[in-house]
Amino acid sequence: MSHQNNLSTPLNIVAVSGGLNSPSKTESLVQAILDELAEATQIHVHFIKLSEIGPLLGGAIYRNQLPQRVQDDLAAVEAADALIVGTPVYRASFTGLFKYFFDFVEQTALVDVLVLLAASGGSDRHALVLEHQLRPLFSFFQAQTLPIGVYATDRDFTPEYTVKSEQLADRVTLAVARALPILEWAPTKGKRAEVIKAKTEQANQNLGINKQIEQAEVLPSAAVPDLDAAESRLHQKSNKNLTQVA
Numbered sequence: 007m008s009h010q011n012n013l014s015t016p017l018n019i020v021a022v023s024g025g026l027n028s029p030s031k032t033e034s035l036v037q038a039i040l041d042e043l044a045e046a047t048q049i050h051v052h053f054i055k056l057s058e059i060g061p062l063l064g065g066a067i068y069r070n071q072l073p074q075r076v077q078d079d080l081a082a083v084e085a086a087d088a089l090i091v092g093t094p095v096y097r098a099s100f101t102g103l104f105k106y107f108f109d110f111v112e113q114t115a116l117v118d119v120l121v122l123l124a125a126s127g128g129s130d131r132h133a134l135v136l137e138h139q140l141r142p143l144f145s146f147f148q149a150q151t152l153p154i155g156v157y158a159t160d161r162d163f164t165p166e167y168t169v170k171s172e173q174l175a176d177r178v179t180l181a182v183a184r185a186l187p188i189l190e191w192a193p194t195k196g197k198r199a200e201v202i203k204a205k206t207e208q209a210n211q212n213l214g215i216n217k218q219i220e221q222a223e224v225l226p227s228a229a230v231p232d233l234d235a236a237e238s239r240l241h242q243k244s245n246k247n248l249t250q251v252a
């Protein structure tokens with residue numbers, strides 16, 4: 007399987023905001039990042055707002071108990087070329103509903119997926135929520151969190167919750183500028199969706215949300231420009247291990 011980088015193919019971006027309010031500063035922040043990105047490159051956006059789907063999660067413990075809309079949102083997350091995730095700070099962390107949503111994401115579906123981290127809080131003192139809460143969550147998924155995240159406080163927004171401060175606008179620009187070369191390099195644009203579909207379908211049918219869905223194929227990854235080479239290296243390694251054991 008060969009994956010060519012195709013600049014004319016839009017990046018499949020899925021945004022997730024953990025804000026429960028509407029209007030929401032977090033949603034405005036995520037939208038500002040999307041707008042900046044859309045100015046720079048072609049993107050296709052699916053924006054998931056916990057303010058809309060939060061009540062639909064309703065105590066489900068199995069993925070197939072979730073309404074179709076939420077299952078479709080989970081499928082979109084798993085098929086994304088890159089995620090932009092944002093959450094308000096609640097008690098020094100992401101919101102419970104943000105985490106609850108990601109608890110349903112199949113645990114190997116985000117391997118090597120690029121993730122831009124964002125958060126809004128009432129206080130500057132919780133800016134490290136990006137590093138101490140969000141980044142470890144996406145490290146668990148073996149996703150590739152982008153080096154620059156965006157943190158905003160209440161002071162950065164107008165009363166209508168649009169981005170007011172120049173510092174925040176600059177930070178958004180910087181985060182997107184640093185993300186762009188990595189996103190543009192992603193060789194799989196849109197193609198992850200094809201490969202991940204079977205995994206998502208299995209995850210939806212499977213009762214246990216903690217069950218890892220096996221998939222023989224190496225997933226198209228933003229980090230691996232040549233999948234054939236990556237796969238043959240993996241096979242070489244496992245053959246070597248087998249020889250050593252024998």
Ligand SMILES: Cc1cc2nc3c(=O)[nH]c(=O)nc-3n(C[C@H](O)[C@H](O)[C@H](O)COP(=O)(O)O)c2cc1C
Nearest residue numbers: 025027030031032094095096097098126127128129
């Ligand atoms: C239950 C709750 C807990 C909060 N905890 C914190 C906190 O620990 N640290 C902080 O800086 N802000 C905290 N805040 C303030 C929100 O993070 C902040 O107002 C945020 O921008 C709200 O985003 P939203 O408009 O998207 O809902 C809290 C707000 C609520 C409602």
